[in-house]
Amino acid sequence: MADATQDRPPERRIDLNEAFMQARGLQGAGRLPEAQRIYEQILLRVPHHAESMTLLASICYQRGQDLQGQAYLDRAIEVLGQALREMPNSQATQALLANLLLARGRQAEAEAICATLQPQLNPTRAPPEPFVARRQQSLLAGLPPMLFNTLPKSASESIWNRLAEGLGMAQAHVSIGLFPDCCVLGPRAQALGQGGLIVKEHLPATPHNLAMLAQSGVRRVVFHVRDPRQATLSWAHFVRDDVSMRLMAPIWRRIVPHAEVLKRDLAAAIDWSIEHYLPLLLEVIEGWMAVEAAGSHGIEVLFMDFEAFRRDEAAYLDRFLAFYGIARDKWQAGRSDDAEIVHLRRGEVDEWRRVFTPAQAAAAADRLPEAMVARFGWIR
16 A cells, blocks of 8 residues: 555755744734744754844733743843844844844943944835935925924824925934834934935934934924823824734833733723823923923924814914925925825824723823923813
């Protein structure tokens, strides 16, 4: 009798990269135990595979295995540091290491890398050729460097798109990391300082970020805010429905709740966000208020807000253009109307009033500094 196995095709041994991509796909689909097993098998073959360690850390955090996740993350940082000593010019290694250091709160080490890290300026919402053409056109028109710095969940992405389309400007980012640990890359800031770009960020006013901007000739910064209670509510939705499912996001422990919180209802996510995320928003706003008051590093700050944008979009636009010394006739309203609207869940000004429980509303109000409430007209 013939051996049935003779009719089977020979088993193919998948290579390391194929296995890694398979694990990423499983992780992205939420099949965490399967992805975890493949990453662990990769590490048995290649013990210094930092990317697998990083994504294993993320899975561990998602599954509530925080200590194990932290161990994987610290080991990845150690491995990447060694790799960088052997290949000091590896841009990919530097970028990953800087991100992991930021996620672990090792700010100074990350900043040392970011000061000189030279990744290409990444075009946003345009392929490379149209990006270059737009930038050249903006430079010829004498448009200055524009930094639209924003509070997360303030409809900033959609407003940024409208500003860029209306002015015909190229869009890019100049930092790495996630709020509130975004860190400016020195060479990208230099590119911004040359003009012809409108950049959107969530930058804290750290000494490093201010120095990188000032050294690059970026002297005017718009800081766009929103009632932080509404931003907190939007984050509670976003972190449950989107952020916590992304491959690397769970390693950012300051802004992503513990797995047990994410398993519960929206009210639990709101409670966590009021306690942990709202103070981060307030800290960043206060930082930029201090820059505004002191003129730190020669940087002028214009505060704008989502509530004003909703009340009178034309007046909001006029303030923005005047701050950067741009004539109104450079604005093309028709093109702005075609801008892509993204990450705009509802666009309400005070949804939090009907969603927060009385206890949540009181807890959030108690955290708002009096000076900030008076400055922006937020009602307790």
